[in-house]
Amino acid sequence: MDYPHIITEGNTTYRLGELKGNQVLYSFEKMLKYLEAKGKLMFGDNFKIYEEDHGLLLQLCNYMIRDYDSCKKYGLDPNKGLLLSGPVGCGKTSLMRLLKFLVPYQRPYTVIPSRNLVFGFNHIGYKTISDYGDGQYFCFDDLGVEPLGKHFGKDCNVMGEILLSRYELFVNHQVRTHCTTNLNAKELEERYGKRVRSRMRQMFNLVAFDHNSKDKRK
Template identity: 65%
Template sequence: MSKPQPHIIQEGSKQYSLGELKGSELIYDFDKMLVYLNAKGKLLFGETFKTFEEDRDILFKLCNYFIGDEANCKKFGIDVKKGILLSGPVGCGKTSLMKLLRHIVPHQKPYKIIPARNIVFGFNHVGYKTLEDYGNGHYFCFDDLGVEPIGRHYGKDCNVMGEIILSRHDLFLEYHIKTHATTNLNAQELEKRYGNRVRSRMRELFNLIAFDKGSGDKRK
């Protein structure tokens, strides 16, 4: 039985190589990864999808994080043990990249991408069980963190995502379970939204990778 080759990805009848094996070491090739990401992006999001040259640095950081290249990540101040908090203006492509990048590491446990507002709507409907559902051992990426409404169940208000982040922080410390998120907010806005205690936990939970403030809306 042949060994699995994590750098060879089959999409339909086409095969993509993301690098090459040199002895027992896998050497990834960033340009080959971009070729695959563009092809996979078209399959996921339609023929108009493309990666942008202006996002090359962000993509390079994210690719190195996902493949676990500790040497390159160290240069960028990225801790491969933590999750990713991908921030940037509305429409810059945060959600699409988080949906896309998990496909370059098919051998790793995938994470589910859940809009934060949907979690709050779930809390409003079923209550505190929602906090348990997302404070467990599954892998999640919380999308659009910080713009969700305050939760309310039977007249009681709850900062739902703040509570979930505290639970995810405990999971990270005890079981090394990662959490990812995307946000349009900056550090000060996140602290205002969730408070200093949650913001402090977020620093331990996430690597912050940020798009340039001037990144345009790619959905236009």
């Protein structure tokens, strides 16, 4: 029998909670311990979970394990995607790469830099937009700082078009999309327009680091 709250990394087993009947009662402290250990495996021994981020991580962990009661308390909808915002270097990308490992039996998402999709569009054109508008789960990293796309002399706001395709997937097939961004709501609207911004409000839970969060890469 598979137990979603028991995860093995190498020779170490992490028990993220306790089984009570047919429910798992997760422990936030144990999830933090696992995330830090997994982070060191993925990113090196200097990786650490900062205490200042615990409040935000509590929201993200409850979202990932689909704790509906806790999500409701934080104004999160587990059926929407995440839009994780914050200043450069605060740890958005690392967390999104890490968090999916908390729930090994849920369908995983792939983290892709937004600029890579624009480079793909510049090379092969509109097939890139259709490829990323399919039913796979993605996290688009660094949304809003990618360049404008250009293919055979035609400009295209590639990520704006992909987000519109992902909106259709969300509405018709409940496929979630995640993003990280350094931009605020006003900047996102300036970058993608009111139509895309309106769709984003429906697609995403906004979870934000404090704007004074330090650059952890220094």
